[in-house]
Amino acid sequence: MTTSLFSETEERQELRTQVAKLAGKYGREWFTAKARAGEKTTELWLELGKNGYLGINVPEEYGGGGGGIGDIAAVCEELAAQGCPMLLMVVSPAICGTVITKYGTEAQKQRWLPGLCDGTSTMAFAITEPDAGTNTHNITTTARRDGDEWVLSGQKIWISGVDEADHVLVVARTEDARTGKVKPVLLVVPTDAKGFEFHHIPVEMVSPEKQFQVFIDDVRLPADALVGDENGGLVQLFAGLNPERIMAASFSTGLARYALRQATAYAKERTVFKAPIGSHQAIAHPLAQSHIEIEMARLMTQKAAALYDDGDEAAAGEAANMAKYAAAEAACDAVDRAVQTHGGYGASQEYGMAGLLVAVRVGRIAPVSREMILNFVAMHSLGLPKSY
Template sequence: MTAPTITPVLPLTESDTEAEIRSAVRRICESFDIDYARRCHDEGRPPTELWRALGDAGFLGLNLPEQWGGGLGMAGLTIVAEEAASTGNYLVMLVVSSAINGSVLSTHGTDEQKERWLPGIADGTGPLAFAITEPDAGSNSHQLRTSLRREGDGYVLSGQKVFISGVESAAAILVVARFRDESGELGVPCLCIVDVDAPGVTRTPIRMPYIGPDKQWQVFFDDVIIARDQLIGGERGGMRAVFDGLNPERIIVAALENGVARQALDKASAYANERTVWKTPIGAHQAVAHRLAKAKVDLELARLMTGKAAALFDAGATDVGAAANIAKYAAAEAAIHSVEAAIQTHGGNGFAVEQGVSDMWWIARLMRTAPVSADMVLNYVAEHLLGLPKSY
């Protein structure tokens, strides 16, 4: 691991400022009724009102440099993501727009690109989607087929992306493509920002079980004209920029999952205290209590690892991949265990939509698979931390 620019510090208690942010985020989220996210999903619209409320309060860009409305680093953004998710608001665009695109543009954008895009990311008026996954290139990003080739004074973008979050609420999409040289060969990855309404950009929704109000899309780029100032990091600077966005992605996904786990355990604990069978609250029985207690242990360990990953990132450590991947893995498992425990604790009520317990299953289970699967995280740990032969 490359030495960080400053010594990483992992505080075990929150500062007064962090506690105030957590409380304020919760107040904003709870000012919307408990069915808000489900209603947005059912009506086919993004959670714009909540997103703008958090943006107006200055919480969507806490990870950005101070001049762009941030200054509290990835650690600050983890508070926002976790607290929002703990109220049932799984804001996937915090991962996509704030964490990935905010980090990439802060590090690799030109002054003009930062001025153009970072204020809208910070205040919620101009969120950006992120497009890397393709039908035939998921974990293996080196097999991307979407291409960018020179034409005149600019470029032409062609290809297809799949499982792209939140395009319906985005002002533009940060697209990962591969540069196609004069011979037609596909080379290194490159990044470009594409307006969602640009000629040649079309999209179709992917039907999903309930996860949250943000939709998933297939996006098609049919000879889309790209100006030079839409490139991020130049023709050959894309791979480094991509990885500078993927570690923040894993950290904020972990924070979201920690929030899901908290919500599940809060609901389950309240129910276990209230539900009485044979004159005894069911939480008094070890079969119920131990299941919830084990999930709580998993959650606290995941939160600790998420904090470590954020601290390493904020300290400027070049390689935070191990901590970010482990945090994402641990948080996804903790969320699944917590939701499973909550459903089992509620019995048949765990499947009643009005209880709001089964809704949590989809977001919890999704994150075991995306944005990097649990299996690929274990491959990473085996190879890079244990020195085992590469298995893929």
């Protein structure tokens, strides 16, 4: 039957069920309590690793589950849907794990992937710079050869989870590419390397995972810190960026589902004017609209993941950008409607709706802004002239 084409496999559905069950043991109250106390959610992270969920997209020979981006995206979504959004899921197994799996040497895979899979090690990802923003071609973090070593210098900003990562996968450019088009190289840098420093950036978001500005001052690295070909170019970089967009979409749809579930439950039980407020169309219709928007975003995310896992890079890039855009919009609307449904309680810590506002709003900005996605779609999907 053709309807089966629009259903996930039984294995994927069971994966979602089990991850939701695991995350549900912890829940939103536990998650926010940890975040507000400045503590980490290490217990949940390690249990995810123990059960094989962190590395489900990594080949089995390196400790993973042998699945694809669609599987790790499902894990990310279900965690967020239980009120436990794990930002490092986007970075460590999805971006870094994918890049190393695709372009790392056998020794690099053996060295780094098992820890990413079982949760005993995490890897951050550093591409954004203070003066480059979304213009990756303007990055100035430079890698130059010095004998058998690499010397790395520059700055990065808005880098997630550096304080709990053992290594950072840094996007730099080679010395001879300082001018002209970017010629990116990918280097794994230990967070305790001499010359590597990071400073916390306070943000108005309830999350145990913090943001940092990174300073890299002539950090010396061995030759095997380079992942992939020195002349591999943007192809290697986008091996990580398309999964990042897919994961960001799953992060958003998971949070949207959580907010909608909480709002719906409240609308069923809260009685004003002798009837549950959910019986009024002014409440019911916006929530129904969010359900539709979320499901559309989820479908586009699943399409993007399927295209990526099938190796259709061009189509996957377009779909991943669309999925990230649609999911961020759906999440912002869902959380705003959830706050409104709760009335005054929407601003309370007790119900936790207001704490989601910043978390989902960031989805319109990172990892790529909605404006740059619209630029991409206008140019590549519609064939309109480049506007920037």
